[in-house]
Amino acid sequence: MSPSSSAEDSSSPAVITCKAAVAWGAGEPLVMEEVELSPPHPHEIRIKVFSSSLCRSDISAWESQASSQAIFPRIFGHEASGIVESIGEGVTEFREGDHVLTVFTGECRTCRQCTSGKSNVCQVLGLERRGVMHSDQKTRFSIKGKPVFHYCAVSSFSEYTVVHSGCAVKVSPNAPLEKICLLSCGVAAGLGAAWNVAAVSEGSTVVIFGLGTVGLSVAQGARLKGASRIIGVDTNPDKCEKAKAFGVTEFINPSDSSEPIQQVIKRITDGGADYSFECIGDTGMITTALQSWHQGWGLTVTLGVPKVKPEMSAHYGLLLTGRTLKGTIFGGWKPKSDLPSLVDMYMNKEIEVDKFITHDLPFEDINTAFSLMREGKCLRCVIHMPR
Numbered sequence: 001m002s003p004s005s006s007a008e009d010s011s012s013p014a015v016i017t018c019k020a021a022v023a024w025g026a027g028e029p030l031v032m033e034e035v036e037l038s039p040p041h042p043h044e045i046r047i048k049v050f051s052s053s054l055c056r057s058d059i060s061a062w063e064s065q066a067s068s069q070a071i072f073p074r075i076f077g078h079e080a081s082g083i084v085e086s087i088g089e090g091v092t093e094f095r096e097g098d099h100v101l102t103v104f105t106g107e108c109r110t111c112r113q114c115t116s117g118k119s120n121v122c123q124v125l126g127l128e129r130r131g132v133m134h135s136d137q138k139t140r141f142s143i144k145g146k147p148v149f150h151y152c153a154v155s156s157f158s159e160y161t162v163v164h165s166g167c168a169v170k171v172s173p174n175a176p177l178e179k180i181c182l183l184s185c186g187v188a189a190g191l192g193a194a195w196n197v198a199a200v201s202e203g204s205t206v207v208i209f210g211l212g213t214v215g216l217s218v219a220q221g222a223r224l225k226g227a228s229r230i231i232g233v234d235t236n237p238d239k240c241e242k243a244k245a246f247g248v249t250e251f252i253n254p255s256d257s258s259e260p261i262q263q264v265i266k267r268i269t270d271g272g273a274d275y276s277f278e279c280i281g282d283t284g285m286i287t288t289a290l291q292s293w294h295q296g297w298g299l300t301v302t303l304g305v306p307k308v309k310p311e312m313s314a315h316y317g318l319l320l321t322g323r324t325l326k327g328t329i330f331g332g333w334k335p336k337s338d339l340p341s342l343v344d345m346y347m348n349k350e351i352e353v354d355k356f357i358t359h360d361l362p363f364e365d366i367n368t369a370f371s372l373m374r375e376g377k378c379l380r381c382v383i384h385m386p387r
């Protein structure tokens, strides 16, 4: 980083230049660029990114050819940890040097949904899809004066970034930033789906479709709540052994059987599972998940982000007989209220995070992480920023 202009008032943060991995087009390798980053605006903070893990959602948005997603040039990355470098006007919650996690869905603590006690989806700082900041619909990054767009108003594949203070969570300075970045999205989302959304009960049978980080974290959550059978479904045979380490008791590869997967599950579970989780982002699979759960009380939780067809269809009779379908974003966690306690649970060895990290890579090798994720050869690649 280097100040590109000397601020007249030395206490005001200046524009800085830093390195960022910029995506110039859908599916094109990222290019390391010198970018300008503005000072934090009111109620924003500027963060020195410490580590950032690559999440499947980054890949989906980067690959997407859909016009609504084709926002370039853009800086991806949303699962990150960092240290506060400077604060904007009106920020009282953070100070320079605070350790933080970024979050892709914020918590303003004042809107109707934040105060409802019924939802973790903030009306003010919810998922940002247009590549800009929530407050003024503008970017904080630029190259030679031209805007570079954000992703989820986080953009952590950069040495420094600016986020709204409602999209960062202060964490204990004792927690290892290079590990806890995983709690910023995928691992927390899976645990929350099992605990907050489904409330998996002891002795129950759980089916998980899709054994990436989110699905395996659902497995971890279900195991910790005492589920007796955790059936993992994935077309990648390499997932079988890995999944057992996270609590999956049985593995089914739909490609190995000519029998429809929902029939296999009903047959081996005496009528259907108590809980099923769709962690793929395939709306067709949601119907399969619905058909796999038990008549009368079965619950399906969907937490994958659809990559292609967002509409879903299923016979209404599935629901008439007492089954429930629930959707969730970030596992129902309110980031500011709940993430610090998840970090504490990690520090107390009550939840597993390290096991999800299959690769540690320096920032300059970020394209390797994108290739590994695209080919299904990793769970989490943690990208470490230069120190």
Ligand SMILES: [Zn+2]
Pocket: 055, 056, 057, 058, 078, 079, 185, 186
């Ligand atoms: Zn994510």
Ligand SMILES: [Zn+2]
Pocket: 107, 108, 109, 110, 111, 112, 113, 114, 121, 122, 123, 124, 125
């Ligand atoms: Zn809110």
